[in-house]
Amino acid sequence: MEKGLLIILFLGCLILPASPAVANIFLLIFGGGVIINAGIRRTITFKKDWLQLFILPSFFFFWMLIGALFSPYKKKHLV
Numbered sequence: 001m002e003k004g005l006l007i008i009l010f011l012g013c014l015i016l017p018a019s020p021a022v023a024n025i026f027l028l029i030f031g032g033g034v035i036i037n038a039g040i041r042r043t044i045t046f047k048k049d050w051l052q053l054f055i056l057p058s059f060f061f062f063w064m065l066i067g068a069l070f071s072p073y074k075k076k077h078l079v
Contacts, residue, residue: 009026
């Protein structure tokens with residue numbers, strides 16, 4: 001099953017530049033297959049420290065927000 005999942009992932013990455021919509025279908029199948037495979041093997045663990053999982057994305061979001069607020073470039077107005 002792992003070899004099949006890796007082939008699906010490879011095809012999704014290969015098709016991504018040409019057609020993102022079709023590549024998303026492949027990547028969703030890959031993600032679902034990984035979850036099903038983990039459920040079959042009983043390797044899903046729910047003992048995660050959710051605070052640590054939250055820190056990394058929020059750091060990059062705030063880094064981008066600070067950069068946008070203090071940027072020396074002029075902001076374009078929509079009106």
